[in-house]
Amino acid sequence: MTDATGIVGEFFSLKEETDAELLAMQCGDFYEFFAEDAETVSEELDLNVSQKSSHGSSYPMAGVPVDDLTPYLKALVERGYRVAVADQYETESGHAREIVRVVTPGTLLETTDADAQYLAAVVDGDSSGAIAGETYGLAFADVTTGRFLVADAADVDEALTELYRFDPVEVLPGPNVRTDDELLSTVRERIDATLTLHDTESFAPKRAGHAVREQFGRETIDRLAVGESTLAAAGAILAYVEETGAGVLASMTRLQSHRGDDHVTLDATTQRNLELTETMHGDGDGSLFETIDHTATSAGGRLLKEWLQRPRRSIEALETRQQSVAALSSAALARDELTDTLGTAADLARLASKATHGSADARDLRSIQETLAVLPALSETISSTPELADSPLPVIVDRPDREPARELRETLDAAIAPEPPSTVTQGELFQRGHDDDLDEVIERHEELKEWVDTLADREKRQYGLSHVTVDRNRTDGYYVQVGKSAADGVPDHYEEIKTLKNSKRFTTDELEEKEREILRLERRRADLEYELFEQLREDVAARAELLQDVGRALATVDVLASLATHAAENRWVEPVLHRGDHLEIEQGRHPVVEQTTEFVPNDVRMDDDRGFLVVTGPNMSGKSTYMRQVAGIVLLAQIGSFVPAREAEIGVVDGIFTRVGALDELAQGRSTFMVEMSELSNILHAATDESLVILDEVGRGTATYDGISIAWAATEYLHNTVQAKTLFATHYHELTGLAENLPRVANVHVAADERDGDVTFLRTVRDGPTDRSYGIHVAELAGVPDPVVDRAETVLDRLREENAIEAKGGSSEPVQAVFDVSSGQFRGTANGDGGSADHGSTDGGDATSEANETIDPDAKAVLADLESIDVNTTPPIDLVTKVQELQRRLENA
Numbered sequence: 064m065t066d067a068t069g070i071v072g073e074f075f076s077l078k079e080e081t082d083a084e085l086l087a088m089q090c091g092d093f094y095e096f097f098a099e100d101a102e103t104v105s106e107e108l109d110l111n112v113s114q115k116s117s118h119g120s121s122y123p124m125a126g127v128p129v130d131d132l133t134p135y136l137k138a139l140v141e142r143g144y145r146v147a148v149a150d151q152y153e154t155e156s157g158h159a160r161e162i163v164r165v166v167t168p169g170t171l172l173e174t175t176d177a178d179a180q181y182l183a184a185v186v187d188g189d190s191s192g193a194i195a196g197e198t199y200g201l202a203f204a205d206v207t208t209g210r211f212l213v214a215d216a217a218d219v220d221e222a223l224t225e226l227y228r229f230d231p232v233e234v235l236p237g238p239n240v241r242t243d244d245e246l247l248s249t250v251r252e253r254i255d256a257t258l259t260l261h262d263t264e265s266f267a268p269k270r271a272g273h274a275v276r277e278q279f280g281r282e283t284i285d286r287l288a289v290g291e292s293t294l295a296a297a298g299a300i301l302a303y304v305e306e307t308g309a310g311v312l313a314s315m316t317r318l319q320s321h322r323g324d325d326h327v328t329l330d331a332t333t334q335r336n337l338e339l340t341e342t343m344h345g346d347g348d349g350s351l352f353e354t355i356d357h358t359a360t361s362a363g364g365r366l367l368k369e370w371l372q373r374p375r376r377s378i379e380a381l382e383t384r385q386q387s388v389a390a391l392s393s394a395a396l397a398r399d400e401l402t403d404t405l406g407t408a409a410d411l412a413r414l415a416s417k418a419t420h421g422s423a424d425a426r427d428l429r430s431i432q433e434t435l436a437v438l439p440a441l442s443e444t445i446s447s448t449p450e451l452a453d454s455p456l457p458v459i460v461d462r463p464d465r466e467p468a469r470e471l472r473e474t475l476d477a478a479i480a481p482e483p484p485s486t487v488t489q490g491e492l493f494q495r496g497h498d499d500d501l502d503e504v505i506e507r508h509e510e511l512k513e514w515v516d517t518l519a520d521r522e523k524r525q526y527g528l529s530h531v532t533v534d535r536n537r538t539d540g541y542y543v544q545v546g547k548s549a550a551d552g553v554p555d556h557y558e559e560i561k562t563l564k565n566s567k568r569f570t571t572d573e574l575e576e577k578e579r580e581i582l583r584l585e586r587r588r589a590d591l592e593y594e595l596f597e598q599l600r601e602d603v604a605a606r607a608e609l610l611q612d613v614g615r616a617l618a619t620v621d622v623l624a625s626l627a628t629h630a631a632e633n634r635w636v637e638p639v640l641h642r643g644d645h646l647e648i649e650q651g652r653h654p655v656v657e658q659t660t661e662f663v664p665n666d667v668r669m670d671d672d673r674g675f676l677v678v679t680g681p682n683m684s685g686k687s688t689y690m691r692q693v694a695g696i697v698l699l700a701q702i703g704s705f706v707p708a709r710e711a712e713i714g715v716v717d718g719i720f721t722r723v724g725a726l727d728e729l730a731q732g733r734s735t736f737m738v739e740m741s742e743l744s745n746i747l748h749a750a751t752d753e754s755l756v757i758l759d760e761v762g763r764g765t766a767t768y769d770g771i772s773i774a775w776a777a778t779e780y781l782h783n784t785v786q787a788k789t790l791f792a793t794h795y796h797e798l799t800g801l802a803e804n805l806p807r808v809a810n811v812h813v814a815a816d817e818r819d820g821d822v823t824f825l826r827t828v829r830d831g832p833t834d835r836s837y838g839i840h841v842a843e844l845a846g847v848p849d850p851v852v853d854r855a856e857t858v859l860d861r862l863r864e865e866n867a868i869e870a871k872g873g874s875s876e877p878v879q880a881v882f883d884v885s886s887g888q889f890r891g892t893a894n895g896d897g898g899s900a901d902h903g904s905t906d907g908g909d910a911t912s913e914a915n916e917t918i919d920p921d922a923k924a925v926l927a928d929l930e931s932i933d934v935n936t937t938p939p940i941d942l943v944t945k946v947q948e949l950q951r952r953l954e955n956a
């Protein structure tokens with residue numbers, strides 16, 4: 064196919080120049096896709112495919128009108144394609160075409176989605192001679208707002224955490240990352256991003272470093288102490304943005320580092336488990352963000368998401384936010400006024416990016432002017448409301464450079480027409496007074512229009528004509544129309560141009576001359592206005608950083624007002640933050656569940672001597688909700704928000720780690736247990752004594768012995784070595800015994816009431832372990848058939864009486880030997896019906912000797928070994944391993 068000539072041949076040779084999946088090539092008034100591209104596009108977008116013959120072959124062809132390309136591009140890019148666009152231009156010998164842009168998910172400017180749209184690059188530092196301690200370098204850019212951030216990560220998990228946090232739409236893996244299967248497969252699984260293998264050259268440290276210094280200045284790089292692999296990632300992004308022709312480099316005014324001790328570690332799993340921005344099922348509805356979001360602007364919404372994904376540790380910074388939230392929550396009227404004012408604000412960062420790219424129209428500049436006016440309006444409300452004037456809010460609105468912002472606003476206000484058209488090439492964009500030449504053109508134009516408008520009257524008067532009108536249309540230009548009855552009386556210099564049913568149209572030399580001048584002036588006006596507009600747009604683009612600053616200030620006020628609204632409407636309180644270990648929440652509620660349920664508030668108290676809570680309780684009683692509520696409250700406190708509680712005192716944490724459920728992994732067909740263990744391993748490595756750890760049912764994904772052993776060992780490790788604040792929900796009743804041996808472990812349980820076989824969930828958390836699990840009751844609620852429920856009751860009763868782990872015998876007669884966990888003694892019987900095994904006797908020694916008479920010698924040896932184990936001194940894991948070994952021996956006996 065590539066030997067095609069003509070237009071199709073040109074298409075194929077352009078296609079070779081790009082690694083984009085699709086090429087849209089301009090052919091006159093259409094952009095055409097050929098061959099396979101045409102088929103792909105028609106399938107994706109329902110376009111008609113025709114056949115194009117070229118030198119004896121025929122090729123599928125699909126096209127869209129030039130003016131309609133944008134929505135099609137957007138749709139293709141949102142489906143993950145990268146699309147090259149080749150424009151046609153005139154040459155002396157006809158025309159030629161060249162690729163002017165490659166539109167990719169991360170460089171799409173025409174987005175209408177309010178969310179941030181990050182393009183990410185990840186570099187494995189080992190390959191780029193990274194500085195010590197820095198293994199992965201990451202950079203993130205949002206071309207739609209000009210935001211540019213860098214981060215480094217010590218290992219692959221941290222790198223993934225950052226990626227998950229930014230949730231990029233496109234990822235550029237660095238040279239070594241391309242062979243990192245773990246990272247790439249996780250990115251593919253968890254992040255809906257297009258992976259683009261961009262030119263490895265652009266990641267080269269020297270070249271990348273140069274590009275970054277050019278863009279952001281040497282001082283910034285030094286100040287932020289950006290490492291080499293991070294520089295490589297940032298440089299690769301700059302190169303990519305430039306090469307794709309997005310033309311927005313100038314809007315990337317500031318490099319921000321995403322490092323530092325100020326942020327709370329929230330690993331990828333935790334961000335999902337806590338349902339920060341979407342639920343475990345992938346919906347936005349029901350997430351923490353959706354619940355607390357009352358922002359009035361899309362930039363405010365984006366910032367609130369960012370805060371939730373990046374809680375902070377600096378008490379000073381958090382208290383500053385709290386003071387604003389407190390002031391705003393008590394000043395309801397002023398808050399409403401601020402929110403109403405913010406409602407008129409456009410997305411300044413996005414508009415700045417459009418101005419830089421050259422795609423902003425006159426309406427966009429009007430929006431910029433109107434939005435710049437929002438800042439002084441907010442300032443006015445704030446300074447005239449005493450509570451707000453005394454809060455940190457005035458500092459926030461004064462942070463952008465107000466004077467140049469005012470100048471820009473006034474310039475735009477004076478320049479742009481109040482309601483300009485959306486096209487920038489047809490004139491009527493400017494007001495009088497912006498430019499003398501333009502004013503002259505407009506004046507002369509208006510004079511002529513005036514001459515035309517009054518012509519009919521003059522002609523009537525001068526020549527005594529009736530039924531005269533003067534008008535203009537496309538085919539006839541300007542004409543004088545005279546009613547049929549009067550048409551014979553027109554003067555000689557009238558030249559007839561058309562006869563209609565009831566009238567005739569004429570022109571005159573003078574009218575033609577004026578028409579020519581009007582047309583010339585209109586063309587001149589359009590050209591001049593376009594030129595002036597481009598100039599003005601460049602002036603605005605040069606102020607991109609200022610616009611971003613103002614946008615950020617508006618978004619910040621928006622988020623603080625939103626937090627205040629939520630606090631006021633839901634009776635949230637201001638938590639007291641401190642550096643210690645103490646965590647006390649009185650009458651806490653789950654921020655999301657309280658919206659839809661009559662919520663039963665609960666307390667939590669954790670301290671130096673009570674740093675590890677084992678949470679037990681029946682199924683469905685509310686264990687998970689309780690633990691998530693604690694994590695949610697701590698997280699909200701660390702974004703500066705109020706919290707759902709009557710009172711809260713919170714020692715700030717450096718990280719929140721969770722291991723909760725495994726719904727989604729199951730759907731992806733990964734082994735639940737494997738996932739559970741790798742998450743646990745990550746927590747045991749990453750958590751510190753200042754972290755908060757939430758573990759829900761760890762060890763449930765495997766056989767009971769393994770499960771208990773792992774849960775037990777993890778508890779010891781977290782308690783003794785990591786010393787993180789931990790809440791651990793479990794069904795393994797055995798774990799409640801830990802409180803007796805480990806000083807910082809305490810038991811709490813979610814209470815349930817059982818009367819006449821009916822269980823009522825009280826949802827109240829109390830100190831001490833639960834006595835039973837009520838699982839059968841939940842099975843009954845879930846509709847499990849009665850005979851099964853009855854039988855389960857019987858089995859459970861028997862198990863409860865024996866309180867034992869069973870070991871099976873291996874002789875011809877099945878032998879049941881029962882090891883009593885609570886007493887550390889062994890009981891057994893020869894008859895297969897283990898259930899009747901000497902229930903009356905609690906004296907294990909007697910039962911054992913009785914059993915010994917009837918069982919074979921190998922089994923006896925096993926029993927002897929078993930008896931010799933000292934349960935009180937043997938660590939649980941060894942104990943379980945030993946029991947397993949004994950079991951095996953019995954089976955082989």
Ligand SMILES: Nc1ncnc2c1ncn2[C@@H]1O[C@H](COP(=O)(O)OP(=O)(O)OP(=O)(O)O)[C@@H](O)[C@H]1O
Nearest residue numbers: 656660661662663681682683684685686687688826
């Ligand atoms: N304090 C509360 N007030 C009101 N409803 C609650 C409360 N806590 C939990 N619930 C509700 O109870 C139900 C069960 O809660 P949850 O899933 O937390 O139980 P669980 O003990 O973790 O269950 P399982 O052991 O089966 O995993 C949920 O529907 C939840 O909304």
